[in-house]
Amino acid sequence: MRAVAKGLLCLTMSAGAAFAADDEEGAPAKPDVPNIYLDLRTTYATIPAGTLGLGFGGTSLSAAFEALATRRGVTLPNGLPTAKSIAVDLPLTVDVSDRVSLYGGVSGSTTDVGGGWSSFDITSWNIGVQADLYQQNGGRIPTITLQSTLTQSVPNEQGMTTSFNHVLEFDYALDEDETRGWLVGVQYTHTDIASQLARIKPNTILYAGGYYQWPSNWKFTGRLGAQSFGGAQIAGRTLADSFTQPILRLDLDRMDDNDNRLFGVTAQIAWMPKPSYQVTLRTPLYAVRN
Numbered sequence: 001m002r003a004v005a006k007g008l009l010c011l012t013m014s015a016g017a018a019f020a021a022d023d024e025e026g027a028p029a030k031p032d033v034p035n036i037y038l039d040l041r042t043t044y045a046t047i048p049a050g051t052l053g054l055g056f057g058g059t060s061l062s063a064a065f066e067a068l069a070t071r072r073g074v075t076l077p078n079g080l081p082t083a084k085s086i087a088v089d090l091p092l093t094v095d096v097s098d099r100v101s102l103y104g105g106v107s108g109s110t111t112d113v114g115g116g117w118s119s120f121d122i123t124s125w126n127i128g129v130q131a132d133l134y135q136q137n138g139g140r141i142p143t144i145t146l147q148s149t150l151t152q153s154v155p156n157e158q159g160m161t162t163s164f165n166h167v168l169e170f171d172y173a174l175d176e177d178e179t180r181g182w183l184v185g186v187q188y189t190h191t192d193i194a195s196q197l198a199r200i201k202p203n204t205i206l207y208a209g210g211y212y213q214w215p216s217n218w219k220f221t222g223r224l225g226a227q228s229f230g231g232a233q234i235a236g237r238t239l240a241d242s243f244t245q246p247i248l249r250l251d252l253d254r255m256d257d258n259d260n261r262l263f264g265v266t267a268q269i270a271w272m273p274k275p276s277y278q279v280t281l282r283t284p285l286y287a288v289r290n
Helices: 002-026 059-075
Strands: 035-038 041-047 083-095 100-112 121-134 143-153 161-173 180-193 198-200 203-213 218-229 232-234 237-240 243-255 261-271 275-282 285-288
Touching: 041 059, 059 083, 059 100, 059 121, 059 143, 059 161, 059 180, 059 232, 083 121, 180 198, 180 218, 203 243
Parallel strands: none
Antiparallel strands: 035 083, 035 285, 041 083, 041 275, 083 100, 100 121, 121 143, 143 161, 161 180, 180 203, 198 232, 203 218, 218 243, 232 237, 243 261, 261 275
């Protein structure tokens, strides 16, 4: 009997090991540690006279320009001049799952408004979340993604700005691997100013676009839309005029086999109504990459 029992035990253990091996081969184990990386972004932008730094994303850059505008608006008799800026965003990002990412960090910038470049200073901090409310997974309903970011200008003083930026995007993939598809979305930005004399009205972007990812893992994404800005006032005078104009954004990203971004470059043209140009280099620094 002992020999039979030992034989059954060995058979059971062998079968269990075989089933475990099959499970490992059939479905890869989920990583124990999420992706953790510093999503380093470096942006160069030109801003026409009489407007603010607006467009897709870039709420930290916008907050820096808005803070600059509210601090200098009263002392600029001819309104806001043509400006150039270099900004560096340093949000620490944690991909909690394949559906949810949390991020937060600081941004610094240097600005040239005609008298030379200013010193590079920390100009804002931000926190945010990006979540897939629904995933297509081969079905007919597109993936629905919501991204919300809170950005506050630095230093904390009279005229500081607090921006709330929300993006709702619908992504309809045309193949099972989601390497090509269509995009439709809306971005809404609301800014509060710590001053009773100044006001910046909301900025809204409606857009459509698409993307294609080659077998080499290079991915191209294009978005074309219309941006509507309500304008800005300070002390009863117009700081920036309202407008509704087209906006174009083009992204080229290098991905890995697990769709982690390794490198990216973004070019944006926004008419305000004169064109504003913006180029962003995205070079994530991974502490953990699955």
